[in-house]
Amino acid sequence: MKAIMKNSQLYKGSLNTIIMKLLEENGKMYGYEITQKVKAITQGELNITEGALYPALHKLEADGFLDVEIEKVDNRMRKYYKLTESGEKETVNRLSELADFIRNMQSLVNPKLEF
């Protein structure tokens, strides 16, 4: 059984980038959908907790990187998040930063490997 790395500090710093990347690929998503998508992509290895997801979404929304849409689904309202124009630009920056981070970490932990 694979471990759920929900508390790993290594992932915490990348949570916003993960959310923005998913929204870039999928257009608009709601909270539950984001958690399930991350679980599916990582085959259950990464589990975003509710306590971490919503503060991150609310912060990105307050910073102007996300916009929201409310739709009635069945007998309740659903809040969808999507990237704003500045959110799209920020996603490109953050992904590039993350790629640099991964490359540098790879060089540090395994200096023999070359990319």
Next chain:
Amino acid sequence: MKLTNEQIAIIDQTLIDKGVVYDDIKLELIDHIATDIEEKLENQEFDFDVALSKDIIKWEKALEETSSLWGNVIGPRIVKEKFSKITKNHYKFSLIAVVIFSILMTTITTLKPEEYVYYNLHLLFYSVYSLVCLINIISMFFIWKLKIKTICGRFFQANVGYTAFNLYLIYSGLNKLSNLYRYYIFKNIFLNFLEWVFKGFFFFMAVYLVIVAVEHFKTIRKYKLV
């Protein structure tokens, strides 16, 4: 398996019992929990009551009761975090606005130390101040009448009491308007600056409340809460 209206109402009440009384936050938590439970019922893992109690445990950290030192708001962490953000923005906005405003007013009155400038500047200031307070009072009435709870609405209600003090400041300022210049000419530039800081602090607090009230009404419309 889709949840019934009664089951959605039970989730709603459970969240209210946990302190999530604000509709703008509650709305997405209800949907998240309901979707999760529907999936569990689909897989016939549990019945509704068991699924709900198991689901609420996952929200333990977000729903943990905390208190905010700044705004005296006691409630779940997810509420406090949003409330703290508005409070921090308030102080950031007020600090920047008061400094710019005070420097500008002190500069004008120093460069043009004439009675008519001083008089008209104050008259304009107190007129705008009165208008802002009037908007706050009208907003307070509509927020109370609509009875829809949002986190911005909560911030507004927690701070709208200052309007009484603002009205007192306007009243006493307008009363002394014709004598203000006489006091001003005996003051040095620093005391003049401090006087504008004091007036500006309460004025921009009232201005920020207007921004928060607009945000409250925008949330109601956007979230279709009416």
